[in-house]
Amino acid sequence: MKKSSILGIIVIAVAIAVIISTYSTSSTYGSFNDAKKSTEELHIVGHLNKVKELYYDPTKDANYFSFYMLDNKGEECKVVFTGTKPQDFERSEQIVLTGQMRGREFHASKILMKCPSKYTQDKIETTEYKSKQASL
Amino acid sequence: MTKVFEGEHLLPGQLGQLFIILSFGSALLSAISYFYAANQRDQHDQSWYKLGRLGFFINSFSVVAIGACLFYIIYNHLFEYHYAWAHSSRTLPTHYIISSFWEGQEGSFWLWTFWQAVLGNILIWKAKTWEKPVMAVVSLSQVLLSSMLIGVEILGSRVGSSPFILLREAIEAPIFSRPDYLQYIKDGNGLNPTLQNYWMTIHPPTLFLGFASMIVPFAYAIAGLWQRRYKEWVSAAIPYALFAVMILGTGIIMGSFWAYESLNFGGFWNWDPVENASLIPWLVLISAVHVLIVYKNTGHSYFTATFLTLISFVLVLYASFLTRSGILGETSVHAFTDLGMFWHLVIDIMVFLVLMVGLLVLRWKELPFSQKEEETYSREFWMFVGSAFLALSCLQLVVVTSVPVWNAMFKTNIAPPANPITLYNIFQGGFAVVIALFLGFTQFLKYKKTDATRFFITTLVYMFVAALITGVIIYITGLYKLRVVFMLAMFGAVYGVLANAKVLGDALKGKLKLAGSAVAHIGFALLLVGALIAAGTSKIVSQNETGVIRVKDFDKAGNPRENIMLYKNEPVTMGDYQVTYFGDSLVAPNHYFKVDYKRFDASGKVKEHFVLMPNSQANPKFGLVSSPDTKHYLLHDLYTHITAAPIKEEESMAAGATEASHDHANEDSHYNPPVVYEASVGDTIRFREGYMILRGLNKQPKLQNIPLKDNDVAVGAMLDIVSHGKAFKSEPVFMIKDGNSFDFARKVDDAGLKLRLSKIIPEKNKFEIMVYQQPESAKPYIVMRAIEFPYINFFWSGTIIMVIGFLMSIFRRNSELRVVPVKTGAKPVKKKPALVR
Numbered sequence: 001m002k003k004s005s006i007l008g009i010i011v012i013a014v015a016i017a018v019i020i021s022t023y024s025t026s027s028t029y030g031s032f033n034d035a036k037k038s039t040e041e042l043h044i045v046g047h048l049n050k051v052k053e054l055y056y057d058p059t060k061d062a063n064y065f066s067f068y069m070l071d072n073k074g075e076e077c078k079v080v081f082t083g084t085k086p087q088d089f090e091r092s093e094q095i096v097l098t099g100q101m102r103g104r105e106f107h108a109s110k111i112l113m114k115c116p117s118k119y120t121q122d123k124i125e126t127t128e129y130k131s132k133q134a135s136l
Numbered sequence: 137m138t139k140v141f142e143g144e145h146l147l148p149g150q151l152g153q154l155f156i157i158l159s160f161g162s163a164l165l166s167a168i169s170y171f172y173a174a175n176q177r178d179q180h181d182q183s184w185y186k187l188g189r190l191g192f193f194i195n196s197f198s199v200v201a202i203g204a205c206l207f208y209i210i211y212n213h214l215f216e217y218h219y220a221w222a223h224s225s226r227t228l229p230t231h232y233i234i235s236s237f238w239e240g241q242e243g244s245f246w247l248w249t250f251w252q253a254v255l256g257n258i259l260i261w262k263a264k265t266w267e268k269p270v271m272a273v274v275s276l277s278q279v280l281l282s283s284m285l286i287g288v289e290i291l292g293s294r295v296g297s298s299p300f301i302l303l304r305e306a307i308e309a310p311i312f313s314r315p316d317y318l319q320y321i322k323d324g325n326g327l328n329p330t331l332q333n334y335w336m337t338i339h340p341p342t343l344f345l346g347f348a349s350m351i352v353p354f355a356y357a358i359a360g361l362w363q364r365r366y367k368e369w370v371s372a373a374i375p376y377a378l379f380a381v382m383i384l385g386t387g388i389i390m391g392s393f394w395a396y397e398s399l400n401f402g403g404f405w406n407w408d409p410v411e412n413a414s415l416i417p418w419l420v421l422i423s424a425v426h427v428l429i430v431y432k433n434t435g436h437s438y439f440t441a442t443f444l445t446l447i448s449f450v451l452v453l454y455a456s457f458l459t460r461s462g463i464l465g466e467t468s469v470h471a472f473t474d475l476g477m478f479w480h481l482v483i484d485i486m487v488f489l490v491l492m493v494g495l496l497v498l499r500w501k502e503l504p505f506s507q508k509e510e511e512t513y514s515r516e517f518w519m520f521v522g523s524a525f526l527a528l529s530c531l532q533l534v535v536v537t538s539v540p541v542w543n544a545m546f547k548t549n550i551a552p553p554a555n556p557i558t559l560y561n562i563f564q565g566g567f568a569v570v571i572a573l574f575l576g577f578t579q580f581l582k583y584k585k586t587d588a589t590r591f592f593i594t595t596l597v598y599m600f601v602a603a604l605i606t607g608v609i610i611y612i613t614g615l616y617k618l619r620v621v622f623m624l625a626m627f628g629a630v631y632g633v634l635a636n637a638k639v640l641g642d643a644l645k646g647k648l649k650l651a652g653s654a655v656a657h658i659g660f661a662l663l664l665v666g667a668l669i670a671a672g673t674s675k676i677v678s679q680n681e682t683g684v685i686r687v688k689d690f691d692k693a694g695n696p697r698e699n700i701m702l703y704k705n706e707p708v709t710m711g712d713y714q715v716t717y718f719g720d721s722l723v724a725p726n727h728y729f730k731v732d733y734k735r736f737d738a739s740g741k742v743k744e745h746f747v748l749m750p751n752s753q754a755n756p757k758f759g760l761v762s763s764p765d766t767k768h769y770l771l772h773d774l775y776t777h778i779t780a781a782p783i784k785e786e787e788s789m790a791a792g793a794t795e796a797s798h799d800h801a802n803e804d805s806h807y808n809p810p811v812v813y814e815a816s817v818g819d820t821i822r823f824r825e826g827y828m829i830l831r832g833l834n835k836q837p838k839l840q841n842i843p844l845k846d847n848d849v850a851v852g853a854m855l856d857i858v859s860h861g862k863a864f865k866s867e868p869v870f871m872i873k874d875g876n877s878f879d880f881a882r883k884v885d886d887a888g889l890k891l892r893l894s895k896i897i898p899e900k901n902k903f904e905i906m907v908y909q910q911p912e913s914a915k916p917y918i919v920m921r922a923i924e925f926p927y928i929n930f931f932w933s934g935t936i937i938m939v940i941g942f943l944m945s946i947f948r949r950n951s952e953l954r955v956v957p958v959k960t961g962a963k964p965v966k967k968k969p970a971l972v973r
């Protein structure tokens with residue numbers, strides 16, 4: 001067999017490995033109900049329950065922020081985020097959380113929110129907040 | 137029934153729109169004419185050729201004219217135009233007006249067409265026999281790019297998006313029914329504050345020059361297949377490919393520098409889809425350059441070289457689709473929205489993909505495949521393998537970044553990886569190991585055939601030395617706490633530096649033409665070293681220890697608490713530093729927080745003292761946007777940014793008011809209930825955060841606008857206050873005027889105090905002093921995060937070295953180009969006969 005064919009096989013094998021591992025590490029969008037059943041991190045799309053209280057008091061703990069979110073199926077859950085409150089959180093239209101359930105609270109490691117802009121109705125802005133620093 | 141609106145300047149927009157149409161038409165003319173010119177057999181008929189050139193010159197002129205019109209509109213704040221209104225404002229300084237010019241999609245498309253026009257003119261000047269086919273492809277690309285700017289309705293759907301659309305056409309609102317609506321549009325939206333950074337003035341032009349220049353190698357490859365000049369195009373394309381790689385690489389790193397300097401995600405690379413989109417074509421073109429060089433030197437791997445060159449440009453278009461079609465909506469921070477160009481962008485990709493695949497299939501039988509097997513101990517074989525891995529690393533990026541595309545195509549509901557940064561880091565770290573090792577040991581191989589024994593001896597000697605050095609680095613920097621793959625990557629990078637340093641050393645002794653690649657490789661390897669250490673061992677200095685168990689590595693399991701709270705003028709110990717938030721300064725619209733850093737040596741003396749001023753902008757449109765401030769050292773950086781602060785609305789900030797309004801009725805509610813002390817001169821009064829001494833009495837206190845008569849008495853209590861190691865003075869005044877007693881309170885805002893001299897008790901020779909203290913929560917505070925990035929300068933200097941290496945290579949390849957045509961046929965130019973094969 002030609003060396004380049006062997007190489008070709010290796011390349012294809014690595015490519016397949018990449019795709020499989022990507023698929024296996026990817027999660028699906030879920031609901032709070034799914035999160036209760038799972039121990040994995042997953043993504044939940046929903047919106048803020050603006051009636052209930054947002055709690056952030058940096059004088060007590062600068063790294064604790066909690067709020068109530070309704071997922072797309074309408075289920076409500078308390079969400080805890082270890083970090084500062086994202087600015088303009090109250091105005092968010094849609095929230096995508098990444099995290100997992102701990103007891104009855106959903107602990108989010110990442111919040112991606114979309115805010116309508118005050119001035120332009122034709123634009124939606126997206127902002128992401130992470131509680132942890134990116135690291136290797 | 138056209139309505140007349142007052143005060144609108146319609147001329148520049150109409151002119152601009154005219155030039156857009158002209159640029160589209162002339163590009164089309166140029167593409168068609170060049171196509172016929174290239175296919176023509178009759179060498180004497182120059183008409184198509186002249187028409188092609190003419191078309192391109194008109195196109196270049198119109199593109200410049202579009203830019204001039206748009207700039208005129210933005211510079212003169214003509215907010216009747218949507219683009220000017222959406223991206224700029226009156227307060228923007230000129231250099232940010234330039235940034236706002238390319239903030240929007242239309243502006244960045246313009247930038248792209250502009251650079252493509254410039255490159256086209258260079259090609260007309262330089263390409264000689266290649267001009268006709270190459271320019272046909274470049275013009276075709278110019279046609280598609282200009283069509284993105286047209287913004288006219290064709291068959292019920294809008295094609296492209298014009299930057300000259302009027303505000304009243306872009307947005308529907310009742311206000312636009314008034315003829316004098318412009319009076320109510322005082323100012324534009326302004327530029328997103330995170331983009332108000334000097335890197336944003338130069339990063340987009342560089343990046344788009346990089347993107348635009350990738351058309352050139354693509355056009356050469358197409359021209360080579362089309363004109364059946366299969367081998368010739370390679371040498372001509374290499375310098376352009378190197379140029380594209382150099383510029384795009386510089387642009388990408390500039391972007392990461394901007395992220396580091398002005399975004400607060402805490403780092404220089406975030407694997408954001410938009411970042412990946414720029415990296416993907418870069419990696420593929422680098423891999424293409426290597427295989428092109430392999431082909432040029434040995435005649436092997438023709439197909440791979442052509443394929444990679446072609447696909448790299450298609451990937452540029454794909455990247456542009458990813459970032460502009462709005463498909464990444466849920467995964468990306470970048471606020472790109474669908475301008476209704478989804479299918480337009482897809483068509484753009486398909487045109488070039490079909491062109492590429494079609495020509496390859498059509499010419500398949502004629503392609504110069506090499507029948508010989510490569511030697512195992514040859515440079516070309518391992519360069520080829522290394523390039524394949526580079527392309528694979530890119531494949532991983534494409535597959536993962538495109539998750540939303542797969543969802544759209546296959547109607548699936550896959551979420552992107554929960555922790556993309558870790559995923560990318562591990563994968564790309566793995567590829568980096570292989571690639572770095574390859575760029576090291578291939579240096580010891582020769583083209584065609586290498587003496588195996590000698591090769592193994594040198595390789596192993598260098599590997600051994602590299603392993604030793606890596607061990608030391610890993611030990612010193614603490615890299616051993618990370619995953620093995622990153623340590624291996626470090627080993628690969630160190631090995632790469634050493635091996636290429638040897639080549640560079642040899643090159644300086646004589647074989648100078650090899651220096652370019654050696655320098656570029658050293659730069660790339662150093663960049664890896666810097667990125668690995670800085671990203672891998674960066675540490676949060678602002679660890680919040682309250683409520684957190686201080687056990688080593690606890691933060692790996694639990695939640696690291698990265699933000700600390702600083703009250704004004706209260707020093708807090710943070711790592712090795714004592715930090716104090718001691719003041720603010722307002723340069724509207726930026727609110728700078730002054731943070732004082734002190735470091736002490738063992739004996740308690742101040743070893744180091746500096747002030748960092750991270751800023752936040754309370755922007756009505758964008759919310760609170762923080763930019764970090766960084767203290768640069770030779771071997772590390774200390775980076776500080778504000779994550780939360782009780783920030784005032786912009787209006788009050790502009791007035792310069794940082795303190796609460798002076799509403800007397802409400803004022804005492806800002807303080808805790810007062811504590812009353814009776815003190816004599818010399819007494820000390822203690823309060824929660826310090827103490828004060830009643831130094832003495834001032835019989836003639838200053839009182840504004842209150843004339844004192846003979847019977848009136850005014851006394852000021854001279855108080856020396858010490859709070860958190862800082863000294864203040866204050867003088868509350870007690871006064872008897874016309875038989876009534878008054879007192880004038882004094883506030884010491886920085887100490888959170890309000891003081892009153894409320895009574896004089898002559899019989900005891902004492903004075904009643906009331907001390908109001910602000911409750912903790914009412915005091916000004918900031919929540920900040922500080923990160924230390926060790927050895928980050930390797931990352932930046934690696935980049936610069938790499939760019940220098942690319943430049944040297946471009947000069948070398950370009951000079952080869954000049955020598956070859958003159959001597960071809962007479963005798964082999966260099967020692968390598970492969971050159972003229």
